[in-house]
Amino acid sequence: MSARQLVLRQRAELLCALCCGGSSEGLESVLDLLLSWGMLFWEDYQNVRVPGRALCANTRVLLDLVYTKGDETCRLLLAAFKQVLPEAQRAGLSFGNCRTADLENTRDDTKELHGTAIQTLQTDRPGLVRRLRDRIEGALEVLLDTGSFTPSDCDEVQLPVYTPSQQARRLLDQVRSKGEPAAKVLLQYFQQTEDHPSPSNQESPPKECLSYQKKLRSTVSAQSHFLSTYGGTSSLSLEDIYTEGQLELAQGGSEAQPQTGALGLEDVVGLVGTLNQEADTVLVSGEAGSGKSTLLQRLHLLWARGAVLHDFFLLFPFSCRRLSSEQRELSLRELLFLHCCWPDGDQDRIFQFILDHPHLILFTFDGLDELMQSFSDSEQRHCCPTQCAPVPTLLFNLLQGSLMKGVRKVVTSRPEAVGPALKRYLRKEVLLKGFSPAGIDCFVRKHHRDPTVATRVLESLQSNTALLGLCHIPVFCWIVSKCYKELLGCGEGEGSPKTITDVYLMILQHFFQRRVSQRNTMGIGWVQEHQDTALHLGKLAMEGLGASCYVFTGTELQKCGVTEEDICMGFLIRSKDLSSSTNCKHYEFLHITMQCFFAALYIVLNNNLDRSTIPKLFQPQARQQQPGFHRACLGHCLTQQEGALMEANTAAETPNLQITATFVSGLLSQRHRSLLLLSCPGPTLDRKSKQVVTCLSKGMQKHFKSIPRPVEGEKKSMHAMPGFVWLIKCIHEMQDSRIARDTMAKLEVEHLKLTYCNIGPVECTALAYVLQHLRNPVGLQLDYNYVGDVGVEQLLPCLHVCHSVYLRHNNISDEGIRKLIEKGIQCERFQKIALFNNKLTDACTECFAHLLKMKQNFLSLRLGNNNITAAGAGQLAEGLRFNRSLQFLGLWGNKIGDKGAEAIANALKDSQTLVWLSLVDNGVGSAGACALAPLIKNSTLEELW
Ligand code: ADP
Numbered sequence: 001m002s003a004r005q006l007v008l009r010q011r012a013e014l015l016c017a018l019c020c021g022g023s024s025e026g027l028e029s030v031l032d033l034l035l036s037w038g039m040l041f042w043e044d045y046q047n048v049r050v051p052g053r054a055l056c057a058n059t060r061v062l063l064d065l066v067y068t069k070g071d072e073t074c075r076l077l078l079a080a081f082k083q084v085l086p087e088a089q090r091a092g093l094s095f096g097n098c099r100t101a102d103l104e105n106t107r108d109d110t111k112e113l114h115g116t117a118i119q120t121l122q123t124d125r126p127g128l129v130r131r132l133r134d135r136i137e138g139a140l141e142v143l144l145d146t147g148s149f150t151p152s153d154c155d156e157v158q159l160p161v162y163t164p165s166q167q168a169r170r171l172l173d174q175v176r177s178k179g180e181p182a183a184k185v186l187l188q189y190f191q192q193t194e195d196h197p198s199p200s201n202q203e204s205p206p207k208e209c210l211s212y213q214k215k216l217r218s219t220v221s222a223q224s225h226f227l228s229t230y231g232g233t234s235s236l237s238l239e240d241i242y243t244e245g246q247l248e249l250a251q252g253g254s255e256a257q258p259q260t261g262a263l264g265l266e267d268v269v270g271l272v273g274t275l276n277q278e279a280d281t282v283l284v285s286g287e288a289g290s291g292k293s294t295l296l297q298r299l300h301l302l303w304a305r306g307a308v309l310h311d312f313f314l315l316f317p318f319s320c321r322r323l324s325s326e327q328r329e330l331s332l333r334e335l336l337f338l339h340c341c342w343p344d345g346d347q348d349r350i351f352q353f354i355l356d357h358p359h360l361i362l363f364t365f366d367g368l369d370e371l372m373q374s375f376s377d378s379e380q381r382h383c384c385p386t387q388c389a390p391v392p393t394l395l396f397n398l399l400q401g402s403l404m405k406g407v408r409k410v411v412t413s414r415p416e417a418v419g420p421a422l423k424r425y426l427r428k429e430v431l432l433k434g435f436s437p438a439g440i441d442c443f444v445r446k447h448h449r450d451p452t453v454a455t456r457v458l459e460s461l462q463s464n465t466a467l468l469g470l471c472h473i474p475v476f477c478w479i480v481s482k483c484y485k486e487l488l489g490c491g492e493g494e495g496s497p498k499t500i501t502d503v504y505l506m507i508l509q510h511f512f513q514r515r516v517s518q519r520n521t522m523g524i525g526w527v528q529e530h531q532d533t534a535l536h537l538g539k540l541a542m543e544g545l546g547a548s549c550y551v552f553t554g555t556e557l558q559k560c561g562v563t564e565e566d567i568c569m570g571f572l573i574r575s576k577d578l579s580s581s582t583n584c585k586h587y588e589f590l591h592i593t594m595q596c597f598f599a600a601l602y603i604v605l606n607n608n609l610d611r612s613t614i615p616k617l618f619q620p621q622a623r624q625q626q627p628g629f630h631r632a633c634l635g636h637c638l639t640q641q642e643g644a645l646m647e648a649n650t651a652a653e654t655p656n657l658q659i660t661a662t663f664v665s666g667l668l669s670q671r672h673r674s675l676l677l678l679s680c681p682g683p684t685l686d687r688k689s690k691q692v693v694t695c696l697s698k699g700m701q702k703h704f705k706s707i708p709r710p711v712e713g714e715k716k717s718m719h720a721m722p723g724f725v726w727l728i729k730c731i732h733e734m735q736d737s738r739i740a741r742d743t744m745a746k747l748e749v750e751h752l753k754l755t756y757c758n759i760g761p762v763e764c765t766a767l768a769y770v771l772q773h774l775r776n777p778v779g780l781q782l783d784y785n786y787v788g789d790v791g792v793e794q795l796l797p798c799l800h801v802c803h804s805v806y807l808r809h810n811n812i813s814d815e816g817i818r819k820l821i822e823k824g825i826q827c828e829r830f831q832k833i834a835l836f837n838n839k840l841t842d843a844c845t846e847c848f849a850h851l852l853k854m855k856q857n858f859l860s861l862r863l864g865n866n867n868i869t870a871a872g873a874g875q876l877a878e879g880l881r882f883n884r885s886l887q888f889l890g891l892w893g894n895k896i897g898d899k900g901a902e903a904i905a906n907a908l909k910d911s912q913t914l915v916w917l918s919l920v921d922n923g924v925g926s927a928g929a930c931a932l933a934p935l936i937k938n939s940t941l942e943e944l945w
Pocket of ligand 1: 227228229230241245287288290291292294295443474476591
């Protein structure tokens with residue numbers, strides 16, 4: 001349906017959306033956008049916004065005007081509504097195909113066209129309103145001083161009935177009426193105050209607060225300049241290397257809406273996706289290495305430079321890892337000043353300012369999963385900002401809003417660590433999904449300034465899809481880029497890295513090599529050569545995991561035998577410590593996954609390991625959760641090595657042990673046997689390896705046993721429980737098809753359901769590796785994950801055992817689907833596919849037509865909620881015409897229109913198999929309906945939607 005028709009059809013709803021609240025803010029924001037995109041002339045604006053006329057009447061005039069201006073203006077009107085309306089109000093409306101990218105282009109075009117200051121005020125109007133509402137008084141002062149405004153002009157702008165945004169608009173309107181010189185004065189004022197934005201309240205902050213802000217900005221800026229993985233070892237700053245990760249809104253368990261337009265960094269804090277207006281806490285969740293800390297760091301840096309988050313006057317960054325080392329009881333005031341930035345000026349005034357202006361303050365907490373204690377809301381209530389309490393109590397009360405209500409908080413965590421107790425207090429949840437394929441490309445090119453090297457690395461990744469899949473996780477992408485010489489050296493054959501363990505062995509070798517390169521090159525026994533270092537660091541890593549400890553003191557290093565030389569290898573880095581209270585050096589592993597890898601090395605290389613360690617490692621969930629486990633235990637753990645591993649209780653514990661177990665599986669695989677044989681006796685390695693295989697097999701059996709008996713008439717179906725995908729990943733690390741076949745032999749289901757299981761490309765590789773050994777065909781249901789095009793490619797090896805594939809809402813585009821269908825055509829059993837809510841367009845319909853022609857046993861094709869138009873429907877029809885098997889065809893929520901419906905109706909008119917057809921919400925009108933009518937006579941058709 002055209003945008004114009006959409007505006008007409010939804011007139012009542014659009015009117016209601018802007019007027020039902022009684023505030024003119026919505027209408028004015030829409031007008032701001034239309035003005036800035038050049039869709040309204042100034043005269044139009046004045047005709048619409050008539051002071052004193054009812055809001056509804058003004059809105060009606062706007063709708064009439066836009067309708068008469070034509071389709072393009074209607075399209076942008078819908079885009080403006082979409083941008084302005086809160087999520088809840090957008091729910092029932094249809095916005096057609098307005099995309100953010102188009103709007104950006106429009107905006108760029110209009111910008112280029114304009115040159116005068118007045119025109120700049122118009123093109124930048126939405127942003128200027130936002131910036132101006134905090135600085136009305138300052139701007140008026142300047143305009144008055146320069147004679148651009150009279151006192152009565154100022155009074156008119158500042159009428160008490162206006163909100164700050166309305167005052168800002170009246171000011172802009174007034175400046176426009178005064179002409180170009182006044183506009184120039186205002187723009188100049190913006191330029192001068194750019195670096196010193198004042199907070200969004202009417203009064204400007206006291207002098208002490210301004211200088212505190214300055215100090216905080218410079219502290220935060222220094223802290224976030226380098227990434228820990230780059231600091232010291234490379235000249236790359238965060239600025240040089242930062243690559244946008246993929247952000248998605250969590251849908252709070254509801255049926256996911258298609259998310260149009262990518263989320264940007266500022267959206268993390270912004271309004272979009274708000275589920276609970278009352279709550280202050282935004283959660284960013286993602287797997288280890290997906291870039292959560294880096295995202296926060298980027299946000300900090302940009303705030304410190306005054307580039308984003310202008311509404312926040314002060315930003316306090318916290319690391320939960322470091323908060324965990326805080327033994328003292330602190331007040332909120334001490335927490336801010338000791339852990340973030342010590343004020344030089346009057347502390348009382350600064351703190352009072354913070355208390356009085358919660359809406360100007362932002363707190364960030366990185367790595368909630370690494371806090372010693374899991375979040376709980378049964379903790380004692382603590383509301384007093386000056387009274388002392390244990391740090392977790394402060395933190396939990398902050399997140400709940402009992403303390404400092406109104407201060408916005410952003411917290412990052414791995415998904416496993418976030419339970420319902422915390423979810424209740426969330427404003428929204430944003431998922432960080434790592435790099436997109438284009439992101440990988442961009443990162444590699446940023447990492448390698450030499451374009452030839454970058455191209456070679458990218459080519460090498462393209463030829464190794466398993467590795468490419470891994471590179472979606474930024475930390476793996478970093479390792480692969482860092483070890484590019486090793487990568488390029490190993491060619492494309494058997495020796496090239498495939499698994500996560502391979503990747504970490506590569507960086508292990510890389511760091512060791514770096515230290516010996518002056519002397520000589522490393523031989524085959526390179527692990528043995530550095531066995532002591534591996535064991536020292538391994539012991540530290542493992543005991544750290546046992547005590548949920550990720551920051552270590554020099555004494556703790558010593559206790560594990562870690563020497564200066566070991567430190568110099570580069571796996572440990574000095575902790576950034578914002579707290580000035582401690583003088584001793586602290587260390588942490590480059591990344592948590594690195595700590596897990598060293599713990600795994602320790603388990604594998606230590607010949608005196610307790611025999612129960614491996615079995616216990618593989619049952620992390622079965623262990624007792626013991627409250628109150630404390631960092632002070634680390635000393636105790638040092639004497640009880642393996643025992644400690646089994647007792648920790650942070651939220652990160654299970655995922656960390658699972659990552660460690662994954663590495664243990666990889667290291668004990670046959671492929672790495674010769675590497676480790678020089679360090680470990682063969683029989684010991686074999687014994688450990690056998691233990692792993694037994695654990696994996698037993699673990700799988702447990703899952704298989706929990707499969708309920710099928711209800712009569714229904715298929716036997718298994719819904720993956722937590723831990724299933726992890727076991728699959730461990731089996732994949734072993735790279736032994738016999739093990740995969742044996743563990744899978746007992747799985748006898750017809751349907752395997754893995755919806756909402758956080759499945760990305762990495763998991764797809766492992767799934768395909770293992771599932772290809774199933775004896776009987778299954779329906780593989782992967783709905784609501786983030787498989788993407790690369791993941792689809794990873795799944796191909798198991799397609800021959802799938803009779804159905806469900807990939808709803810998985811961010812798949814035409815390119816991915818083409819590869820899937822190409823392979824599917826060759827798979828005899830493959831009969832059904834569901835692709836609702838992906839990114840498919842007419843560019844993929846030809847391959848579906850081909851599938852329909854080639855596969856005369858294909859049963860069900862569901863392509864709802866994609867972007868297929870009449871042209872695509874026409875191509876599908878070509879395939880349908882030749883098909884003699886299809887029973888279900890779903891095209892709900894596309895744009896095939898009358899023409900498309902006619903083509904499909906025509907192609908299906910003689911079908912002897914079609915049972916169900918849906919063309920709902922496709923803009924099909926009378927002509928289409930007439931064409932479809934004869935299908936009803938068809939003897940097999942049961943439902944026509
Ligand atoms: P997490 O906090 O999710 O465990 P990190 O933010 O620590 O992950 O990321 C690990 C490493 O991956 C970083 O040190 C960096 O090398 C790389 N990385 C992560 N995100 C990005 C990004 N957006 N741009 C560039 N590199 C990134």
